[in-house]
Amino acid sequence: MNRETSHALYSRFLRGLEASPEGVAFRVGATAVTYAEAHRSALLWAGALSRSTPAPPGAVGVLAAKGTTSYVGVLAGLYAGATVVPLQPDFPAARTRQMIEAAGVTTLVVDDRGAARAAELRAGGLDVAVLDPEAADPAHALARPRPVDPSDVAYVLFTSGSTGRPKGVPITHANTAHYFAFLDRRYDFTPGDVFSQTFDLTFDCAMFDLFCAWGAGASVVVVPPHAYRDLPGFLAEQGVTVWFSTPSAISMVRRTSGLLPDALAGLRWSLFAGEALKCADAADWQRAASSSTLENLYGPTELTITITGHRWDPETSPELGVNGMSPIGILNDGHDHLLLDAEGRPDPVEGELWITGPQTTRGYLDPADDRDRFVERDGRTWYNTGDRIRRAANGELVYLGRADAQVQVQGWRVELAEIDHALCLCEGVEDAVTVSSTINGVTELVVFYTGTPSRPADLAARLRDILPPGIIPRHYRHMDELPLNPNRKVDRVGLRGQADGLLVGAGRSRPA
Template structure:
């Protein structure tokens, strides 16, 4: 049966709820520009009308090729209002990558800032760019959508580095944000951080959790990290969201003194493993905040599990010093697979099915190996190894591809990371592999904190690791490189390690 478009069921309905609650209050603040809900709504309707005029009807997909500026946020809403699929893209990506993504998403129009216009020109594609000079009539109201319509497309990289397009439907978002509304007490007085790039799915959490409750979202400028407590105090920030890597950066800037962020009510971390020590330091700096570790691949709509930090419970359950990822969202089922693909009871690859799952990649060839049929249902294979406790909580063990063979030893890179972090003066550690001179692989560790002699680190590690798991080289860095989504760039470290002298 064909679905009928239903007003109020689209992702943009979150903004309309906020508009009803807070018409004259700030919806978005970026740089020095603040726009109220009423102002954003008016601009989005006008630009949605222009988008439909450009497409001579309902546009198929609209790319937002811009940084975190006010026009980008309005552009996301305008594309949704027009009934199009939104495709947020990062202007700083290589031209070939941007060209592939625009083509794969079948973008019919682009909303761009100056950097985005330059990035589009570099692709050689001839796509219309929206501006405010046209005379198209604004829409009277947002276009209705079906739950199965795609709200946005985000791109991830496969093992080949080729961008994989992930369509996420309005229905998946409806289920997700209904759960968020039930779990969290956000309200019009809250001020949310908007920390991550707009092409990272966690930006949707920041924006639409805030907008669904009439709260403000503030884009976080890079300069704010120099004095994050001062920035929080000036903006009266109450809700923080970032990757865990941000904790280390704030710490280095002296921003994690106990009690330094008293106004925060909620703090969320997602995108990579959250360490117990980092969670504890953040909690001490924000004593009034509830701290949560969220987990979820893009293919499962932003996040699909959550664990609320508790100094006693979380540390007791942690594996390799990593905070548990929690229980799977209501309405979903999960199963674990062992190494041969058979269902496992306690430990294995996490697979999930439910209303937040993408219908499949833009290119159906990318589905191979990522989805499986089991029990008459389709499941998404996360590629993450977890341990399941008796109460259903999941403990994160690492990526499947983070299990390596070194001199006949099966090595969990996360276990080596944890052992190095236990060494005196070490703050954090990332273990990668490189080809060994005699064949096979050897381990290379990058670490932050106090610089130590390799021999001293090996002496400490000898009490924690068997000889076959001993790293070959140790490299001290002031900070880890981050990728475009503000996660530790392990691939870059691995490439660097291949040419790094031993024991530097």
């Protein structure tokens, strides 16, 4: 690796290759792939991508679940100088097509499940090529990764959109270079570390796992669903030292008696992001992983993976939290922030969080989506997170909730208007309002709708053809008409109260 490519996201893998060429880059089940093996395959696939698409390729979709195909596919796309677009084979075909077309994907890298989805898309008229690794000619393999500019887009991820159309977020090599350089200073990862991979590649925290591990010459291990039946046993068997997941995993592990004192003694680092972390959950996990340093991380996709961090201290952290939730900490180096009140005026203590700095993306793929999110102020571009934040006595930030109709459910950031839009596409539904209800720190979605009554299971089944599985509501209630407030707007506050009542009635307890 030379200084000319040090800004490239793939330089992280080249660092690992140099440090540990025969070390395991990633392990999926019984399959372990070394840095040298992954590098050779990525150069071969990158050569094939370069010959099948314009030079350099514009965007390469990786339509594959976590595994050898997806990991090598990500590297191959980056090596070819392309923009990588992670795609989930289990997402509805219509949604996947929207993403492919919005990102300008010309070629797909697929696994077996992805191949079936790609065939469906192509049969529907989508003009996209599919890479066949078996047909790749070694004579055309790249000798080295192609150089890229800092302003080139490394990858595109999609977030929920209020119009029912996903919003594409382009992340540049400059964004990731600043982010991972900061992480190198913050953490002491080594070639001896083994990272968990709990996140799907369409979730930006997956990039943390991969490129933190690869930048240190460490290994990544995919955590399959069945591992949660005995997570301590799985982590010990795989030698995992760095854990990263959404906080929801803590409850899952607790239910299987996996949080006994020192049950997770092999962990050096325990990291959580994607949704609010309860202080009680942090304390329970810390007791089980007593040798690890625990951090609560926060960051929208638009700010490159994570933008703040709080290092948990069992003595002081609970006192800094609000409503039983852990602080999210302080901003990464080089960033500024504002807390704005309802009139858009800076407030020193509490308000909507705006952030600017080198991790801020330049806007969405469609500039029409930028409105009210990417804002020019004082000669700089700020991202309005839409999150309400309070400043603690020590200056750290504490998450209070959403300032708009966007919520976080099991790590997914969801614009409720997208679900409303999808419901109105369902036969028999005339109008629909989705609200969130947070009981005992867990957020769930509740739908109120008018029109023809339907079984909840039938509505959920229809939504599976439109929305990703993670944001499909579990609770539905038919109404003759939606209630209005004195301003003749839908009474969302009242509906949220009804939603709370429904969940409590269904057996969910309120926090003490």
